Amino acid sequence: MNNFGTLYHYEVKKIISRKPVWIMFLLCIFVIGMVVPGNLLGKYYVDGKEIDTHYHMFQVDRGYQEALSGRAVDQVLLEEVMTAYGKIPISAERYTLTQEYQTYARPYSEIFNLVRSWAQLDMEEAMAWEPDEEALYAARRETVEKQWQTLWLSDTEKEFWRKKEAQMNAPVTYHYCDGYNMAINGIVPVGLLVLLFVSVCLSSVFTEEHTRRTDQLILSGAKGKSIIYWAKIAAGVSVSAVCALLMATSACGFAWGVYGAKGFGASLRISSSMWSYSYPLTVGQACLIAYGSLIVTAVFVSVLVLVLSEVLHNNIATLAVCVGAILAGMMFNIPIQYRAAAQLWNWSPVRFFASWNVFDVWTLPVFGHCFVSWQIVPAFYVVFGIAVAVAGKSAWRNYQVSGR
Amino acid sequence: MVKSMKLMIDRVSKQYQSRIAVxxxxxxxxxxxxxxxxxxxxxxxxxMRMLSGILKPTSGMIALDGVDVSEEAYRAALGYLPQDFGYYPEFHAMDFLLYLAALKGIPKAQAKRRAKELLELVSLQDMAHKKIKTFSGGMKQRxxxxxxxxNDPKLLVLDEPTAGLDPKERVRFRKLIEDLGHDSIVLLSTHIVSDIEHIADEVLIMKEGQLIYQGKWEDEKGDLEEFYLKQFEEDAHE
Incomplete structure (x- = not known):
């Protein structure tokens, strides 16, 4: 009888019965609650004078954006946008403070900003832009192609992305989808918190057995050298997965609670931060992919932390290595001209949780097919995670209780 | 006919760099x-650690009824009480036993029954659902x-089992260990010579890693404690 279920139950109990785990978890949820809707706090000042609150500004803009929901970004809408923006006096120093902007242009600001991003126009160029649907979509394509060039994409990759571009319909339909945009934008702090949580909470799963001297009882048990190792790995992995899921759910919950959950089916091309991503996804799908990738990353990191702690036999050293790696991931960039190294670094677990790495345009071509990062990296994490766990088993199995 | 139990310890050594421990x-x-x-x-x-499979001998062989110490089947037949063992402060006594029973491969239903029996045996039945962090040293030892x-072990290795027990408990455990010796191989180490005099069928004495005495201790050989203390004195003179 291998008793895996019973051992797993007790290993989970050992992890979650520790107070630091709960303190850390609640702290993470609190920080997520502060960070995700955080930009709605505070007031908007011009020359030291309070103009509005951020929350009220958001409410006004949301009303305008919802009024535009369901409309195609076509010639008709573009003409409306430019007519409205044409009413702003050219001489205005701060155009957003003019009555004309507030009355006519602001309801279209979301589309106007989209035009500026797609065609890479500065303010002056944008104000002078002649509305032309075909020219706008061509300009977006040109901007995207330029980005591919800058990012050192191979011809195979460019061809892959061109095919993906061709799969997207034009004109795109606008939908209010700030809830999803904010959830995706908030994934960086959420990811950092998840990695910190996993590092802090799991670095002692194996080492505590040695420091508490319970290892003698465990290793002398019939299942103490094999099944228990897998029960501990499974417990650590599942606690990480569940906590990552709860943090992801909290982040999305806060974002949707504040910004609304409308717009799941909106095209990623209308997303303010990911409009240049050419894979035909909706913002809702992107949100699920981003947080799904984060959960897989948390699981992979949990295996690394667990095995590292058993190899080092020291939870402080393990924690130091993990925090060091997380900080390196935040601070250290590899220039993109070293494409392979930069891609490997960006796909490492300390960076992959960022939405711009989950949805980057670098791919892994295999037999002529290009796998995008959110398809291949989680698969690699699963395979590497299993390999690391298998390799780590010998460290536990061969541990020698001596010198106490 | 029941096959007799045999623990074979054959030229077992443990060396740490320049020091030979066994x-x-x-x-x-x-x-x-x-x-x-x-x-x-x-x-x-x-x-004792080598006999419990948690420390690998540098050389030599340990086998219980032909099953090598490195095998799961050996550990399935082993009961081990380390000298200084840890516990999980947040676990209840019952949880602790059920967890270790699972580690020993005992099925859940059987484990529950056995854990209850044993808690009664060590007079901890009233503490079954109390957290171990509230236990005294003697209770933890029990x-x-x-x-x-x-797991009703065939081989029971007890490293200082009576440490921390009060005199009344010590007498109770001597009796328990004596009873266990009828069906199992019980190896117990202690500094308390009287414990051994009362219950050990045979005495093993170790000095500087070597076994210097093995056999029954009979009264005609004199006082065991005196003999034991003499070894210390010789150490001091050397």
Whole structure:
């Protein structure tokens, strides 16, 4: 009888019965609650004078954006946008403070900003832009192609992305989808918190057995050298997965609670931060992919932390290595001209949780097919995670209780 | 006919760099209680750890009824009480026993029954659902003894089992260990010579990693405690 279920139950109990785990978890949820809707706090000042609150500004803009929901970004809408923006006096120093902007242009600001991003126009160029649907979509394509060039994409990759571009319909339909945009934008702090949580909470799963001297009882048990190792790995992995899921759910919950959950089916091309991503996804799908990738990353990191702690036999050293790696991931960039190294670094677990790495345009071509990062990296994490766990088993199995 | 139990310890050594902790110990143990005596650093705990499969010998062989110490089947037949063992402060006594029973491969229903029996045996039945962090040193030691007996071991290795027990409990456990020696091989180490005098069928004495005495201790050989203390004195003179 291998008793895996019973051992797993007790290993989970050992992890979650520790107070630091709960303190850390609640702290993470609190920080997520502060960070995700955080930009709605505070007031908007011009020359030291309070103009509005951020929350009220958001409410006004949301009303305008919802009024535009369901409309195609076509010639008709573009003409409306430019007519409205044409009413702003050219001489205005701060155009957003003019009555004309507030009355006519602001309801279209979301589309106007989209035009500026797609065609890479500065303010002056944008104000002078002649509305032309075909020219706008061509300009977006040109901007995207330029980005591919800058990012050192191979011809195979460019061809892959061109095919993906061709799969997207034009004109795109606008939908209010700030809830999803904010959830995706908030994934960086959420990811950092998840990695910190996993590092802090799991670095002692194996080492505590040695420091508490319970290892003698465990290793002398019939299942103490094999099944228990897998029960501990499974417990650590599942606690990480569940906590990552709860943090992801909290982040999305806060974002949707504040910004609304409308717009799941909106095209990623209308997303303010990911409009240049050419894979035909909706913002809702992107949100699920981003947080799904984060959960897989948390699981992979949990295996690394667990095995590292058993190899080092020291939870402080393990924690130091993990925090060091997380900080390196935040601070250290590899220039993109070293494409392979930069891609490997960006796909490492300390960076992959960022939405711009989950949805980057670098791919892994295999037999002529290009796998995008959110398809291949989680698969690699699963395979590497299993390999690391298998390799780590010998460290536990061969541990020698001596010198106490 | 029931095959007789045999623990074979054949030229077992443990060396740490230049220090030899256990030096070519060979002994064959059958059913009964064996008392292991020796000064601190004599190699008792190292030998017991090797017998428990948690420390690999540098050389030599350990087998129980032909099953090597490295095999799961060996550990399935083993009960081990380390000298200084840890516990999980947030676990209840019952949880602790059920967890260790699962580690020993005992099915859940059987484990529950056995854990209850053992908690009664060590007079901890009223503490079954109390957290271990609230236990006294003696209670923890009794819980340690209970866990060692969970799988009705054929080989029971007890490193200082009576440490921390009050005199009344010590007498009770001597009787318990004596009873266990009828069906199992019980090896216990202690500094308390009277414990061994009362219950051990045979005495093993270790000095500087070597087994210097093995056999029954009969009154005509004199006082065991005196003999034991003499070894210390010789150490001091050397």
């Amino acid at each position: 030096d070519r110990v060979s002994v064959e143990l059958h059913k009964g209680v064996y008392g292991l005596l020796g000064a601190n650093g004599a190699g008792k705990t190292t030998l 819980l340690g003894i209970a866990q060692a007996l969970l």
